[in-house]
Amino acid sequence: MSIVFAALGYLVAVIYHFYPSPFWLLFLLIAIQMRLICNLFDGMVAIEGGKLTPVGELFNDVPDRIADPIFILAAGLIAVCPFAMTLAWVAALLSILTAYVRVLGVSMGCPANFEGPMAKQHRMALLTITSLILLVSQSFSLWTEYFIYTMDVALATIIAGTLLTNWRRLKTIYRVKSQQSDSLTEGYHG
Secondary structure, three states: OHHHHHHHHHHHHHHHHHOOOHHHHHHHHHHHHHHHHHHHHHHHHHHHOOOOOOOHHHHHHHHHHHHHHHHHHHHHHHOOOOOHHHHHHHHHHHHHHHHHHHHHHHHOOOOOOOOOOOOHHHHHHHHHHHHHHHHHHHHOOOOHHHHOOHHHHHHHHHHHHHHHHHHHHHHHHHHHHHHHHHHHHHHHHO
16 A cells, blocks of 8 residues: 555656645645555554464555655655656665665674665655645745755665765675674684
8 A cells, every 4th residue: 555655646746846835735745644644554463463374564664665765766856856756766766775775784694784874754844844845935935945955865865875875874784794703703712
């Protein structure tokens, strides 16, 4: 369902791109929140409800890797600078890389690393806050000239934040693996 809500959010962004109205931003906000609720319920049912299965991680992780980039690309349609879609594509690809680095660490025997500053929940929170700022600004004609590039700034923030997040996660993987290597070496010589 999170993919369905992401697709609806993207459709709303396409409509907003051609017919800008705060009305469409409200629907984008709802779509983002519904996507997050789907993710929350998925985890609650699996863990709290005792419904964990061997393939559950597929149904937990794969939809996230599809839904998040769709919302980020939707943000590119709302942004106004000439290279907004380029920003959106870079941000979307970096968001996928962030998850890949986390999964790579786990596959190498490291604990799952969800640190930010621009993990999934941070990206979705930023898109939510940015959409809300644009909604209020446009609905009440408040400082619209100052907020016109708000979504562009949000995309640039996602790019900078995901670069830092990936760096931190890779550094953590390296540190954990180095410590494991050092303890193996000490055990061999001891």
